[in-house]
Amino acid sequence: MTAPSSDFLRILTERGFIHQCSDMQGLDALAAKGGVVAYVGYDCTAPSLHVGHLLSIMMLHWMQATGAGKPITLMGGGTTRVGDPSGRDETRKILSIDDINANKDALKGVFAKLLTFGEGKTDAIMPDNAEWLTRLNYIEMLRDIGRHFSVNRMMTMDSVRMRLEREQELSFIEFNYMILQSYDFVELARRYGTNLQMGGSDQWGNIVTGVDLGRRMGTHQLYALTCPLLTTSSGAKMGKTAAGAVWLNADMLSNYDYWQFWRNTEDGDVARFLKLFTLLPMAEIDRLAALQGAEINEAKKVLATEATALVRGRDVAEAAAATAKKTFEQGALGDDLPVVTVPAAELASGIGVLSLFVRAGLVASNGEARRQVQGGGLKLNDETVTDAQAVVTEKALRDGVAKLSFGRKKHVLVKAG
RNA sequence: GGGGGAAUGUCCCGAGCGGCAAAGGGGGCGGACUGUAAAUCCGCUGGCUACGCCUUCGCAGGUUCGAGUCCUGCUUCCCCCA
Secondary structure, eight states: OOOOSSHHHHHHHHHTOOSEESOHHHHHHHHHTTOEEEEEEEEOSSSSOBHHHHHHHHHHHHHHHTTOEEEEEEEETTGGGTOOOTTOSSOOOOOOHHHHHHHHHHHHHHHHHHSOBSSSTTOBBOOBTHHHHTTOOHHHHHHHTGGGOOHHHHTTSHHHHHHHHTTOOOOHHHHTHHHHHHHHHHHHHHHHOOOEEEEEGGGHHHHHHHHHHHHHTTOSOOEEEEEOOOBOTTSOBSSEETTEEOBSSTTTSOHHHHHHHHHTOOGGGHHHHHHHHOOOOHHHHHHHHTOOGGGHHHHHHHHHHHHHHHHHOHHHHHHHHHHHIIIIISOOOOTTSOEEEEOHHHHHHOEEHHHHHHHTTSSSSHHHHHHHHHTTOEEETTEEOOOTTOEEOGGGOBTTEEEEEETTTEEEEEEEO
């Protein structure tokens, strides 16, 4: 199609957010007059969202920022009780209602960093699909909603077909997820005039099924828009670090580690990530992306600080950047490094190096510490630990702290307490 | 209902004559090289009070000096027949 006329779709297009859209022209016209009401659903399967979810939140952000319309972050208090089979080869573990509610509360905070909530026309709102899904009556649902679904067609959807082809179990409860998600779309259309659902490309099937259901049930025209799934240029699935997923919540992943995640971006991903995960103007991004060789590290630092500022706050991002600078470029101690305190008395009588590294949380067991010593992976005050029998006392403290390092990137400070 | 097969190191896949802390991958971690990148090469990838001890092969028993390996029962999954 020709270039979009709305700022919303123009920005999404040039920044690489768009994977598929059910009707670009139609959506563009709607966005141009500020008439979009878009939602993204978030299931409450964990106590924090991770970077994979960030793309869709960014799309909502841009929509609000460009005045294209109203964002809705739908909490999946109801759908989480069922479990989405999309992109999974195994049935999800069924979560307890208590866990779901606890997760839901923990997720909410992050949205406010990127969206403005309130009562106004383009202010974001956060409903929960438990409000209507838990009230559904089975027979009524079959008559009103179920009759619009063709099982023949459902069997051809990727999420279902993959399980069948691989002869992997697909339980009836999961088979119903698609129906509930489709119904959400219709319900949101009726309640809030929602007309667009966005999500990752793995959600395409569920979303267009909702568009279809809307037509059959007589809503206004609905639209579908998906973003690509996040992978690194070397093909690895993204969003995982040593410690696990890259969580957006600070209590799940420290600010310093979050910053480091972005700092360690592969060269080939820098430009793409700057467009997706920062709000920097395109001209600035083009300048940074043009850097070659070692200079690209400058771009990575900008990416790390901007991306961290967006989710964790500007001051926190700069603190992480400062700590990284001290730690890596000056070999000094950053203020932001994790600190572990050890009772002074214990330190006075001496602690084995191995158990000290375990205490610091850098390694899981004495055995692992021992192996890492053999591999030269542990450092105390920047000196490689060579003797697994060594004992550490308060003499190891420099200005009250000792620095333990695991590999070149993981550091912990030890203090007497 | 009848018959046949499967479950292995709590990340995954997967070998395993009765002597096994258990082959080989993948993934992950560490080292070298670099730019806190990628690629490549090397090492590690049950626990401990550590030349020894303890716990691991779906669950529970049994045979044996000794069981992941053999026998019995149970659980779960898959295939074929009805």
